[in-house]
Amino acid sequence: MTVSGPGTPEPRPSDPGASSVEQLRKDGNELFKCGDYEGALTAYTQALGLGATPQDQAILHRNRAACHLKLEDYDKAETEASKAIEKDGGDVxxxxxxxxxxxxxxxxxxAVLDLQRCVSLEPKNKVFQEALRNIAGQIQEKVRYMSSTDAKVEQMFQILLDPQEKGTEKKQKASQNLVVLAREDAGAEKIxxxxxxxxxxxxxxTGxxxxxxxxxxTLVGICSEHQSxxxxxxxxxxxxxxxxxxGVENQAVSLAACHLxxxxxxxLKEGVKKGFRGKEGAIIVDPARELKVLISNLLELxxxxxxxxxxxxxxLTLLIKVVPRKSPKDPNNSLTLWVIDQGLKKILEVGGSVQDPPGELTxxxxxxxxxxILLSKLYDDLKCDAERENFHRLCENYIKSWFEGQGLAxxxxxxxxVSCLLQGPCDAGNRALELNGVMESVIALxxxxxxxxxxxxxxxxxxAAGKAKRASFITANGVSLLKDLYRRGEKDSIxxxxxVGLCKLGSAGGTDFSMKQFAEGSTLKLAKQCRKWLCNDQIDAGTRRxxxxGLAYLTFDADVKEEFVEDEAALKALFQLSKSEERSVLFAVASVLVNCTNSYDCEEPDPKMVELAKYAKQHVPEQHPKDKPSFVRARVKKLLAAGVVxxxxxxxxxxxxxxxxxxxxLLSRVFLALVEEFEDRGTVVAQGGxxxxxxxxxxxxxxxQTKAAxxxxxxxxxxxxEMTFPGERIYEVVRPLVSLLHLNCSGLQNFEALMALTNLAGISERLRQKILKERAVPMIEGYMFEEHEMIRRAATECMCNLAMSKEVQDLFEATGSDRLKLLVxxxxEDDELLRRxxxxGLAMLTSTRPSLCSRIPQVTTHWLEILQALLLSPNQELQHRGAVVVLNMVEASSEIASTLMESEMLEILSVxxxxxxxxxxxxxxxxxGKAVEYGLIRPSQDGK
Known part of the structure; x- marks a missing residue:
């Protein structure tokens, strides 16, 4: 009896709709045999929706379970199998x-209970008996391990809690052993x-x-992936x-608590998703309630x-990671709404605090x-105007409460x-700036x-100078004030x-060369001052950021970019600051690098639209002469030489x-710009890129993610x-590369992904299995039909390397498939590289699967001409591949060999x-020689 795939039920009387259900089930079985588990799953699901009988439903559910097992979605496999058992308790x-x-x-x-039931129903089934023995062995091993740790756990706690224990080294060793033990699930359970x-x-x-x-x-090990x-x-x-x-002062303890x-x-969040079932299947209280209690305490803190x-x-970091939805596709943002209602004012209170004032929050x-960032994440997680309006209202009420009744403080x-909001959800910040008297107070103060x-x-x-409309207002009303503060200010911080305010106003035109806020040369002077501040080691990192x-704004100007990359001291200072404890500088550093490498999106304007705009006397952005590709390449090389990677x-x-x-x-964009030129890639790899x-x-x-991929x-x-991604890291590369095969990616990205996967597929079987597991084969097959010849060729080359894998060979051997025909x-074809x-691929497949040799004559009537053309090609590689295919066909069957020897192939082989x-x-x-062995031809008199 076979138990690994969908089975065939006993014949039964027909009923209305049974034929369509039966046909879909058969279609699903065929797709399953061909390895298309997603397709099979779809067919079974459609059949379930056609009003199948209870017996049919049981079969379809167990078939769906088989698909989920193949797709390694074990939770769904258990659910589907349980549904089948509900319909038929004796379904082995x-x-x-x-x-x-x-x-x-x-x-x-x-699992052992189900296997015991299987053995009782079919006592002679060796598959069930072997599976039961294996799982019983696993259980015995687990029991043995847990019993052996009993004494160890007790001894460790005795040492740690003994006030008379003077040996700190002994205590340290006991604590380390406890942590190591908790990392294993059995050990954690025992503790x-x-x-x-x-x-x-x-x-x-103890404190x-x-x-x-x-x-x-140790608690981390106990709680890891186990909600009960x-x-x-x-x-x-x-x-x-x-x-x-x-909240303790000891940083290591605080970080450990954060990890816990x-x-x-x-x-707890996994428990919410999976319906409150623990790792061992225990039913527990609603984890959503515990989740809210934890978040509520964090907000209080x-x-x-x-x-x-x-x-x-x-x-704040925990709230950023936990509260917002992981994906916009998730319809439930109730946790975000709850946090906004319960804790928005508390978050704003932290955002409105300054560092270390007496009597304030630390x-x-x-x-x-x-x-x-937390405010921005919460705002982005809102789904409709009503939710966003509530967010705005709460923010405005909080700001008004301080602005109107608390004096100057x-x-x-x-x-x-307001500054905190402008750095996060800027829409809320801009609305707050429009409140009565706020902007005037900024200018006055x-x-x-x-x-x-x-x-x-x-x-x-x-x-506030982020929007062009407000930048114009500040240019008219605040520039002279900012200049005065810069020239006459006594404090470096001011x-x-x-x-920076002047820099931001001066860059309001962005990359548009024709649109400048200040007089010619002013931005260069501002940039020079910024570089001077940046290189001043006497100033703390918080001020230098x-x-x-300022440079992040000014480097929109190509003249500033050119001067900046020429200043080695400024580059060195920038890179040192990016490695410092001053984390808030990261976005600004990344922005400077994006500007210097021109790795921002820049669409080429339609010439007709440009002419139309000029005719209508509308402003047309102009590119700076120093933003041309030759200048950009030169800047990239200077950044690489300075150690940007x-x-x-x-x-x-x-x-x-x-x-x-x-x-x-931003960092992904810069990396993509750095590896654009072939000769620069070695430097990027050498520096850990x-x-x-x-x-x-x-x-x-x-x-x-797409740029990085x-x-x-x-x-x-x-x-x-293997050199670029040593060790296990090479297997992590597969998923990003497969993501580039999606249809929403550009043709160039598809082509480069196929080329990269071809290289990986040629390295080892484990990598080929990883590519298969990421479900790349159907997408690669799709690109084999692509009109663009380079993409089509790259897909075929990738499939050729994947053909070394047994699963791919099974796909080509499956009946009802045109995969083999396409390769023949x-x-x-005329494209020599595609032919190669x-x-x-044909040579590989016919070597490992002789059964395919007999099918080649069946897939197309031109097969003989194609093989002859390969053998007559002036290209030695094509000749060799053709000769291997012919040899495999001759060795596979005397009938095929006879057909070949009766054609012009004999003369070609003789030559x-x-x-x-x-x-x-x-x-x-x-x-x-094989044809002679079959008796199809005779050797010549000289024995050749």
């Missing part, structure tokens, strides 16, 4: 498939069942940093207690006095930026909050004698902010909310992939066999 195939899914999900105790959470709570209560770290790291243990842990420790550890909370959030700045930043240099707090007031006002002015902000690699490694999806996109590109290609905006493709095409026909790829020693000559001679 469904029971077996559910046991397979349960085993993969780690629920061995439930949990041995009253471990209560004992770990005692370690937390000793080393013991607290050991306890927190997570809920139980929170119940014992108390949600408030866990969150409060974030992240693990808890992941487990934001505004608590006495919490460390590091802890506040960690709380914040770090990154706190306001983190608050801005309240106005400063309100303006600081810029002239204040107090440094704190000037700082707040100038920063607000800088952020002067540099005033300088404003110089980078190592700086960007450090930026990518940053674990901070400041490294937003937008910032990642390949390693840095992988996380960019897997996380970020769609555009950013294209850069990876370029590196994979021209460099040895392509072997006769197709003929190589080739008499040529110089070569692979072609040897293959031709082998063909003739």
């Amino acid at each position: 195939k469904a029971l077996y498939r559910r046991s397979q899914a349960l085993e993969k999900l780690g629920r061995l105790d439930q 949990f069942r041995s009253n471990g959470v209560q004992l770990l709570q005692r370690l937390l209560d 000793e940093p080393d013991l607290m770290l050991a306890a927190l790291r 243990r997570t809920v139980a842990t929170l119940s014992v420790l108390g949600t408030r207690r866990v969150v409060s550890i974030l 909370l992240q693990v808890m959030f992941d487990a 934001l505004t608590e006095v006495g919490v460390s700045g590091q802890g506040r930043d960690s709380a 914040v770090t240099a990154n706190s306001r930026m983190s608050a801005s 309240g106005k400063l707090r309100a303006l600081q909050t 810029c002239a204040s004698e107090q440094e704190e007031e000037q700082l707040v006002a100038v920063e607000a002015l800088i952020h 002067r540099i902010r005033a300088l 404003w110089a980078v902000e 190592s700086a960007m690699t450090c930026m990518v490694k940053t674990e901070s909310p400041v490294l937003t999806s937008s910032c990642r996109e 390949g390693k840095a590109l992988l996380p960019l290609a897997l996380e970020g905006t769609d555009v950013g 294209q850069a990876l493709a370029k590196l994979t095409i021209t460099s040895n992939p 026909l392509y072997s006769g 790829a197709a003929a190589g 080739l066999a008499k040529g110089k020693e070569s692979p072609v000559m040897r293959a031709a001679a082998a063909c003739l």
Whole structure:
């Protein structure tokens, strides 16, 4: 009995609609046999929708379970098999498939029950017996491991909690062992069942940093991917207690608590998705409630006095990661709406705080930026105008409450909050600026004698100049004030902010050469001052970052770009600052690099539309002469020589909310510009660019991921992939490359992805399996029909390399497929490179699957002409491939050999066999030798 794929039911009387259900089921079975599991799944689903009988439904559900098993979606496989068992409790195939899914999900105790049921129904089935033995062995091993750890767990806790234990080294070793044990699921379960959470709570209560770290790291292992243990842990420790550890002064302990909370959030959110089922199948309380309790405590922590700045930043980071939806396709944004209603004012309070003022919240240099990012994420997660209007209303009410009734201090707090909004959800910030008296207060406070007031006002002015309409207003009303602040200011912090304000106003025209706000040469003077501030080591990094902000605006001007890349000291200072603890500078650094490499989107205007605009006397943007490709290439080489790749690699490694999806996109754009030229790619690889590109290609905006994937493709095409991506990293490259095969990508991206996958497919079977697992084969097959000859050729070359894999060979061997016919026909095309790829694939397939040799004459009547043309080609590679195909066909069957020898093929082989020693000559001679063996021809008198 076969249990691995969809089965055939016993005949039964027909009923209305049965024929269509039966046909869809048969279609699904054929698709399953061909390896098209998605297609089979669709067919079975359609059949279920046609009112199938209960018996048919059971068969269709178990077939769907088989598809999900092949697609490695074990949760759905278990669900479908369970539905089949509900219809027919004695369905052994469904029971077996559910046991397979349960085993993969780690629920061995439930899997063994299904297998025992299978064996009782079919005692002689060896497949069931073997599976039962295997899973019983796994359970015994797990029990043995858990029992062996009993004494170890008790001993470790005794050492850690013994007040008489003086040996710190012994305690340290015990804590390390506990952490290691918790990383294994069996060990974590044993600690949990041995009253471990209560004992770990005692370690937390000691207040000793080393013991607290050991306890927190052990709790990470207990809670990881297990929502029932997570809920139980929170119940014992108390949600408030866990969150409060974030706020301790010890940075290592605070970070460990942050990691624990992240693990808890992941487990709870997974529980919400999967219907409250734990890893071991336990039914637990609603994890959504626990999730909200955790988030509520984090929001409370934001505004608590006495919490460390590091802890506040960690709380903001967690909220950024946990609250917004991962994908806009997810319709449920209720968590975001709840956080806005419950905690928006608390987030705004952090955003409106300044660093280290007496009596205020303790914040770090990154706190306001983190608050801005969280606000931006929440705003972007809103789905409709009503939700956005509520967000605006709450923000405006909060700002008014400070602006109107709290005196000068309240106005400063309100303006600081407006600045926070302008850096995050700028729509909300711009609306706040339009409130009565806000913009006037900004201009007035810029002239204040107090440094704190000037700082707040100038920063607000800088952020307010983002829109062209407001930039024009500030140019008319605030430029003279900013110039005065820069020239006469006594504090560096004020002067540099005033300088950035001037830079932003001076770059309001963007890359449009014809549209300048200031007089000719003014932007160059501003840029020179920014570079001077940037290179001044005596100034702290927090102040110098404003110089980078100014350059981020000014480098829209090509003259500024040219001067900047010529200044080696400025480049070195920029790269050093990007590696510093000042994380808020990352976006500005990335913006400068994007501008210098011209890697922003720039569409070529339609010439007809340009003429029409000129006729209508409308403004037409002009490109700067120094933004031409030759200048851009020169700037890229200078950046590479200065070490830009190592700086960007450090930026990518940053674990901070400041490294937003937008910032990642900018870095991806720069990397793509850096690898554009073939000769520059070696430098990028040598400085770690390949390693840095992988996380960019897997996380970020769609555009950013696509740009990073294209850069990876370029590196994979021209460099040895095993050197560029050493070790296990090479397998991570496959998914980004496959993403470039989607139809929404450009033809160039499709072509480069195919070329890169061809290189990877030729390295090892494991890589070919990874490509198959990413479901790339159907897309590659689709591009084999592409009209563009280079894409068609690249797809065929990729398929040729993939043909070394057994699964791909099965696809070509499947009946009812035209895959083999396509390769035969392509072997006769005019494009020599396409012929070489197709003929190589044929040679590979006919060598490993002799059954295909007999099908070649059936797929097209021109097969003989195509093979003869290959053997007569002046290209030695084509000749060799053709000779191997003919040899495989001759060896496969005497009937095929007879057909070949009765044609002109005999004469062609005879001529080739008499040529110089070569692979072609040897293959031709082998063909003739096999024909002699069959008795189809006789050897000549000299024995040749």
